[in-house]
Amino acid sequence: MAVTADNLRPAKASWRTPLVIIICGCAIALLSFGPRSSLGFFIQPMSKEFTWGRDVFGLALALQNLLWGLGQPIAGAIADRFGILRVMVIGALLYAGGLLVMRYASTPGSLDLGAGVLIGFGLSGCSFNLVLSAFSKLLPPEKRGLALGAGTAAGSFGQFLFAPFGVALIDNFGWQSALTVFALLMLLIVPLSLALATPPATSENVPVADQQSFKTALAEAFGHPSYVLLVLGFFTCGFQLAFITVHLPAYLADRGISAQTGGWVIAAVGLFNIIGSLSVGVLQNKFPKRYILSFLYFMRAMAIVAFISFPITPLSAIMFGAVTGLAWLSTVPPTSALVALMFGTRWFATLYGFAFVSHQVGGFLGVWLGGIVFEQYGSYTPIWWLSVLFGVLSALINLPIVEQPVARPVAQPA
Numbered sequence: 001m002a003v004t005a006d007n008l009r010p011a012k013a014s015w016r017t018p019l020v021i022i023i024c025g026c027a028i029a030l031l032s033f034g035p036r037s038s039l040g041f042f043i044q045p046m047s048k049e050f051t052w053g054r055d056v057f058g059l060a061l062a063l064q065n066l067l068w069g070l071g072q073p074i075a076g077a078i079a080d081r082f083g084i085l086r087v088m089v090i091g092a093l094l095y096a097g098g099l100l101v102m103r104y105a106s107t108p109g110s111l112d113l114g115a116g117v118l119i120g121f122g123l124s125g126c127s128f129n130l131v132l133s134a135f136s137k138l139l140p141p142e143k144r145g146l147a148l149g150a151g152t153a154a155g156s157f158g159q160f161l162f163a164p165f166g167v168a169l170i171d172n173f174g175w176q177s178a179l180t181v182f183a184l185l186m187l188l189i190v191p192l193s194l195a196l197a198t199p200p201a202t203s204e205n206v207p208v209a210d211q212q213s214f215k216t217a218l219a220e221a222f223g224h225p226s227y228v229l230l231v232l233g234f235f236t237c238g239f240q241l242a243f244i245t246v247h248l249p250a251y252l253a254d255r256g257i258s259a260q261t262g263g264w265v266i267a268a269v270g271l272f273n274i275i276g277s278l279s280v281g282v283l284q285n286k287f288p289k290r291y292i293l294s295f296l297y298f299m300r301a302m303a304i305v306a307f308i309s310f311p312i313t314p315l316s317a318i319m320f321g322a323v324t325g326l327a328w329l330s331t332v333p334p335t336s337a338l339v340a341l342m343f344g345t346r347w348f349a350t351l352y353g354f355a356f357v358s359h360q361v362g363g364f365l366g367v368w369l370g371g372i373v374f375e376q377y378g379s380y381t382p383i384w385w386l387s388v389l390f391g392v393l394s395a396l397i398n399l400p401i402v403e404q405p406v407a408r409p410v411a412q413p414a
Contacts, residue, residue: 016195021138022147024195026154028088029128031189033155034162035099035182036064036123037270039115040246041166041263042102044253045175046111054250056108058371060115062364065242067120068127069360075124076133076349077214084134084349085197091125092189094118099186103179126189128155129356132336133349134196144340148333149281156277156329159270167263217347221354226401230338231355233293235362236394237331240300240387242363244269244324247370251380255312265321272325280330289334289341290401296327297398301391303327308384342406362390 043057079087098118105111128151135147162182169178221227249262257265284292307320339352370383 016138016197018139018143018147020195021134022143022150024192025131025134025147025151028126028189028192028196029131029151029154030158030161031185031192032092032095032123032127032158034158035095035166035186036119037159037245037266038162038166038182040249040266041163041170041259042175042179043246043250044259045170046105050106052108052111053371053375054247055371055375056111057115058246058367060108060111061242061246062368062371063112063116064120064123065238065360065363065367067117068123069238069357069363071121071124072129072356072360073350073353075130076351076353077347079130079133079198079349080347082200083198084130084137085193088126088130088193088196089190091122091127091130092186092193093122095122095126095189096183096186098122099179099183103176103183122186124353126186126193128152128332129352130349131196132332133352134198136336136340136345136348137198138196145285145333145337146278146281148336149278149284152281152329152332153274153277156270156273156325160267160274161270163266163270164260164263167259171259214347214350217343217350218354220406221343221351224342224406226403227339227342227351227355229397229401230335231358233297233394233397234331234335234355234359236297236387236390238359238362238364239366239390240304240362241328241366243366243370243383243387246367247374247380247383250374252312252317257312257314257317261314261317265317268318268321269325269328272322273328273330276326276328276330277333281333284334284337289338289403290398292334293331293398293401294395296331297391298395299327300324301388301395304384304388304391308381338401338403341403344405 039061043054046052047054047057075087075091095118098114098120101114101118102111103114105114131151132148135151136144139147166178166182169181245266248265249259252262252265253259280292280296303320303323306323307316310316335355336348336352339355340348343351366383366387369386370380373382374380
């Protein structure tokens with residue numbers, strides 16, 4: 001009997017039904033994205049205690065973004081070859097360990113190790129990227145669009161929950177206790193990942209059409225103009241998200257906005273991105289994905305222009321969080337769907353991982369340059385306008401993408 005993608009999905013009698021897979025995957029996305037989106041609130045208390053400049057904290061979180069990106073294709077390749085379960089377990093343990101190292105950090109080097117290296121590599125193994133890969137491999141095609149949107153929305157809901165939760169923990173128990181609680185919560189990913197386990201790839205369980213080598217898959221992807229454009233556009237997503245996540249709380253505090261309000265602004269981003277991600281998950285089945293991506297990047301750019309052009313008040317800050325949230329991680333479902341559409345799911349985690357490298361290089365530069373520019377000029381204004389420029393460019397870059405499977409030579413019988 002011919003082997004098809006359906007053979008890779010759980011049997012109907014299995015406890016791992018599509019609903020269980022989606023619920024557990026969304027829970028993992030929520031847990032993994034929550035703490036890292038709240039780390040910006042640790043800048044001020046840790047900087048005051050250790051007399052660090054924002055460039056010190058900015059470098060640590062920039063390393064996190066960079067190593068998360070560089071580790072993603074490696075984690076993806078291992079998951080594609082040997083299964084997702086072991087990658088997620090190791091990622092969760094590294095993530096928890098990084099938070100604990102950060103909790104006991106007293107030097108910039110130890111902060112770089114915990115917040116940067118360990119959390120960065122931990123995220124590459126247990127973040128929503130691998131959750132989306134599991135959804136693509138385990139769920140039938142008719143359920144993938146909504147599931148990809150739900151997985152992305154769950155990450156945003158983690159941001160919505162953890163931002164005010166983290167601020168409350170810091171205010172009432174101190175930043176050390178907050179990091180300890182975050183570390184313990186990351187261990188919940190280990191049992192949840194059992195529902196997302198995928199089998200090791202062998203010639204018996206991989207469809208003939210998808211039996212490519214690692215090198216062949218990479219050569220095919222990077223020789224495809226649409227994939228290259230998709231990867232370049234994803235750079236902007238990382239630059240904007242990382243800069244805003246890390247530096248927006250301090251930017252608001254500099255303008256007299258309380259930390260509590262800052263927490264609710266980040267929470268608003270996460271809450272409204274749930275709406276945006278779920279909406280995009282549905283709309284991408286009805287409209288061209290490249291047009292959706294172009295609109296989202298342009299929408300972000302215009303939201304930033306409006307935000308920095310008028311006086312900052314609690315109301316305007318929360319409105320900025322809401323509008324930005326609609327386009328926050330909403331770029332992920334169409335980006336991941338385009339990768340699966342063009343190249344199939346055999347090497348999905350790997351190829352999406354390389355796209356995510358571009359995203360995280362952007363994140364590294366957004367966080368790092370934000371800290372450096374502020375220390376040099378006492379203002380984030382140049383980085384805000386650079387974010388606007390990147391947003392407009394990415395809106396244009398995505399328009400020429402061709403939305404169809406890559407043409408492959410048909411195997412001829414001997």
